[in-house]
Amino acid sequence: MKHVIPFVILFFVLTSCQKEKITIGTNVSETFYLDNNGASMRLLVEGNTASKTFLIFVHGGPGSSSYFYNTDYISQNIENKYAVVYWDQRNAGGSQGNSNGDHLNLPQMTEDLKKVIQLIKYRYGQNSGIFILGHSFGGLLTASFMTKDDNQSMVKGWIFADGSHNYPLNDTLTRQMLLTVGQQQLALNRNTVNWKIIIGYCNSHTGNFTFEESNQLYAYATDAETYFKKVKKINLATLIDYDPVQYGWPVTSILFNLNYSTNASFNRDLAKTEFSSKLGVVTTPTLLLYGKYDFICPGGLEEDVFNRISTTDKKIVISPISGHNIMLQDESFFCKEVNAFIESHK
Amino acid sequence: MNILKSFLTLMIATLSTFGFSQSIDSVWVEKKTSNLSSSYISSLIYPGARLGVEFPVNTIYISKIRKSGKAKDFTKDRFVTANLSWYHHPAFHDNVYLSAGWTMRRTKSNGFLTEFSPEVGLSRTFLGGTTYQVDDNGNVSIKKYAGYYYALVSVGGGIGYDFSITKRKPFSVFSKFNVLMMFPYNSTIYLRPVMEIGLIYKPINFLSLKVKSKSRKK
Numbered sequence: 001m002k003h004v005i006p007f008v009i010l011f012f013v014l015t016s017c018q019k020e021k022i023t024i025g026t027n028v029s030e031t032f033y034l035d036n037n038g039a040s041m042r043l044l045v046e047g048n049t050a051s052k053t054f055l056i057f058v059h060g061g062p063g064s065s066s067y068f069y070n071t072d073y074i075s076q077n078i079e080n081k082y083a084v085v086y087w088d089q090r091n092a093g094g095s096q097g098n099s100n101g102d103h104l105n106l107p108q109m110t111e112d113l114k115k116v117i118q119l120i121k122y123r124y125g126q127n128s129g130i131f132i133l134g135h136s137f138g139g140l141l142t143a144s145f146m147t148k149d150d151n152q153s154m155v156k157g158w159i160f161a162d163g164s165h166n167y168p169l170n171d172t173l174t175r176q177m178l179l180t181v182g183q184q185q186l187a188l189n190r191n192t193v194n195w196k197i198i199i200g201y202c203n204s205h206t207g208n209f210t211f212e213e214s215n216q217l218y219a220y221a222t223d224a225e226t227y228f229k230k231v232k233k234i235n236l237a238t239l240i241d242y243d244p245v246q247y248g249w250p251v252t253s254i255l256f257n258l259n260y261s262t263n264a265s266f267n268r269d270l271a272k273t274e275f276s277s278k279l280g281v282v283t284t285p286t287l288l289l290y291g292k293y294d295f296i297c298p299g300g301l302e303e304d305v306f307n308r309i310s311t312t313d314k315k316i317v318i319s320p321i322s323g324h325n326i327m328l329q330d331e332s333f334f335c336k337e338v339n340a341f342i343e344s345h346k
Numbered sequence: 347m348n349i350l351k352s353f354l355t356l357m358i359a360t361l362s363t364f365g366f367s368q369s370i371d372s373v374w375v376e377k378k379t380s381n382l383s384s385s386y387i388s389s390l391i392y393p394g395a396r397l398g399v400e401f402p403v404n405t406i407y408i409s410k411i412r413k414s415g416k417a418k419d420f421t422k423d424r425f426v427t428a429n430l431s432w433y434h435h436p437a438f439h440d441n442v443y444l445s446a447g448w449t450m451r452r453t454k455s456n457g458f459l460t461e462f463s464p465e466v467g468l469s470r471t472f473l474g475g476t477t478y479q480v481d482d483n484g485n486v487s488i489k490k491y492a493g494y495y496y497a498l499v500s501v502g503g504g505i506g507y508d509f510s511i512t513k514r515k516p517f518s519v520f521s522k523f524n525v526l527m528m529f530p531y532n533s534t535i536y537l538r539p540v541m542e543i544g545l546i547y548k549p550i551n552f553l554s555l556k557v558k559s560k561s562r563k564k
Contacts, residue, residue: 017440020476020488031437033477035489039532040473044437091532094438096473098494101533115480122478122486245390250438252537260534 022123024049028083034119036112038100039090043116046070046086047079053129053346054120055159055338056085058113060136062104062270063261065093065254068239069135069327070247077335082342083124087116089141091261094250105266106273110144110151117154129346131157133338136297136324139163143275143305152284157345159338160305161289162324164297166274171209173300174217175202178224181295191227198224211271221295225323231293232321232329279308286314287341291322291329315341372561378402380553381425385544387433387524394433394441396542400425400449405559418455425449427463433540436474443469443498443526457511459518465500469528496528502542510548518546 023030028049033040044066045054055078059066066086078084088095090112091104113132121128132155134142143165146152164170179202182195198220205213225231244251286309288302299318306316317337322330381400388394403424410418427447434440445467453459470493477492504522509515522542529535 017436017474018472018476018490018492030475032475033473033492035477035479035492040477040492040494042437042475095532096439096471096494097532098496099530099533104533118480118484119478119486122480248392248436248438250435253438253531256534256536257532260532 024124026050026080032123033096034112034115036090036115037108038103039095039097039112041090041112041116042066042086042088042094042096043119044070044086045083045120046075047083048081049083049124051082051346052125052127053082053131053342054085054124055082055131055133055342056087056113056116056120058087058132058134058138058142059089059092060138061092061258061261062089062109062137062264062267063092063258064137065258067093067244067247067249067254068242071242071328071331073331074327074335077331078338081339082346085116085120087113091264092257093254095257096253101260101264104261104264106141106144106270109141110148113141113145114151114154121154129156130154131159131342131345133159133161134163135161135327136163137270139165139297139301140167140270140273140275143279146282146284147275147278152282155284157341158282158284158286159289159341160286160302161334162291162294162297162322162326163305164301165279165305166276166301167214167271168209168274169276169304170297170301171214171217172207173298174221174295175205175207175209176300177295177298178202178217178220181224185227194223194227211268214271218296222324224295225291225293228293228323230321231291231323234323234325234328238328276304276308279305280310282309283311285341285345286311287337288314288316289319289326289334289337290316291319291324291326293321293323294326296324313345371563374559375556376405376559377554378405378557379549379551380555381546381548382552383427383429383544383546385520385522385542387431387540387542389433389435389538389540392433392435394431394540396429396431396544398427398429399553400427400546401553402555402557404557407559407561408564409562410564420455421453423449423451423453425451427465429465429467438474439471439493440474441469441471443467445498445500447500453508453511455511457508457513459506459508459520460504461506461520461522462503463501463522465498465502467498467500469496469498470494471496494531496531496536499527500524500540502540504542506546516548516550518548520544520546 026048029046057069182199290299290302319330319333327334383398385396406422432442445465447465449463451461472493477489502522502524506520508518524540526538
């Protein structure tokens with residue numbers, strides 16, 4: 001009998017974390033997982049669940065992580081009013097699984113998002129108000145979600161922040177912005193060496209972009225915003241500054257998932273994907289945010305969404321100091337706009 | 347699997363090299379007790395524990411004569427090990443893994459030791475939160491004991507002190523740095539650095555085995 005006791009103790013230790021705990025309060029922090037088709041996706045809910053209003057971050061990448069959005073500023077300025085759901089998509093962040101790469105595709109991820117919303121409503125009440133915020137690739141994923149079946153009836157509002165809903169258009173707009181801004185910068189004699197290389201590339205690659213050209217434009221766009229002093233630099237060093245150890249980030253999982261998803265073959269399919277032609281079905285209130293210095297997903301994308309969605313309840317706003325990460329580079333602007341939007345539509 | 351194959355090939359090649367470079371003076375069979383090990387393992391701030399058994403395979407007693415004429419004596423022990431380990435990473439997962447390894451330990455006459463130990467094993471994780479499934483009709487259920495099985499490879503090296511040599515106490519202390527690799531993890535791998543601080547207890551008679559011992563003089 002005495003040999004069995006340690007194993008019984010170990011069993012209870014291992015399973016105790018999996019007991020269901022649902023907290024309704026103003027300062028909640030709880031992690032749970034959604035298991036769907038080969039992936040167990042991490043969901044961290046933080047903030048005011050008593051508000052019955054939930055903002056779901058749909059991160060970029062593919063393969064990035066929602067850990068990066070969980071900043072002190074957002075905790076103090078959004079989570080105090082509403083609950084924020086930090087969802088790690090499949091093969092991203094703290095999400096786990098075995099050999100599940102075959103399920104890494106946009107339709108599957110769209111289904112995942114639907115199930116995330118169903119799960120939030122199951123846990124916190126069917127009367128919970130849900131807002132989804134798509135950043136970067138999250139823009140494509142939320143556009144896919146909003147235009148599929150009657151999905152949009154599940155949410156009270158759609159926030160599109162530095163997002164992309166149309167990858168071919170994205171490449172065209174990135175090239176145009178690199179050329180236009182690059183020539184202005186050359187005229188001002190700023191970063192001439194770098195801009196000359198970028199302009200040279202854009203002049204020799206004029207359209208109908210291959211996957212490789214698209215990746216090169218992305219690389220130049222990533223560099224371009226760093227040439228402006230007023231844009232806060234976001235890189236690995238700034239993210240590590242968030243103290244990943246204190247917050248329990250599974251750092252190697254984040255890195256290996258990012259590496260796998262970034263190089264996964266489905267990115268080639270994404271490069272041809274667009275939802276502009278389907279946006280007319282969207283009647284949900286929509287907030288569109290972008291940074292003036294976002295070369296990766298230029299503002300023309302937000303304008304395309306704005307012009308195509310059918311709702312009249314829509315707003316487009318521009319941060320004058322932000323690049324591709326508006327929620328990190330212009331935190332007060334971002335939180336003010338998001339809070340105002342949620343407050344008026346919750 | 348390719349990584350594992352390459353690793354085993356490298357290990358065998360390395361051991362063979364050691365074998366051919368030295369002359370064997372005498373070989374005999376002796377009865378040796380197995381060792382018990384326990385340790386605290388941690389990855390940054392995340393705690394864990396480990397229990398193991400070391401089964402002796404062979405021992406080589408080496409005596410080298412230095413240029414100064416002084417003798418330098420040390421022992422090379424080889425063990426097959428079996429270990430049960432666990433760590434707890436809050437909100438991520440708990441991981442229980444069973445591993446078998448090959449430990450190469452070199453102990454100097456003053457008690458200081460170094461060791462290298464590759465291991466292979468099986469890991470079972472338990473997700474760090476309630477895990478739900480949602481069916482196509484939107485019905486939600488809880489998945490019990492949610493987690494995954496992974497193949498595991500671990501490589502570790504460390505230092506320690508054997509109190510049985512100088513103090514006649516039946517234990518050693520050690521500190522090791524290990525790297526765990528689990529796969530297939532989301533169709534890729536998962537790496538985890540693990541620090542280990544522990545104690546090896548050498549009972550007088552526990553699972554004693556007849557092992558081949560050698561003595562070499564150089």
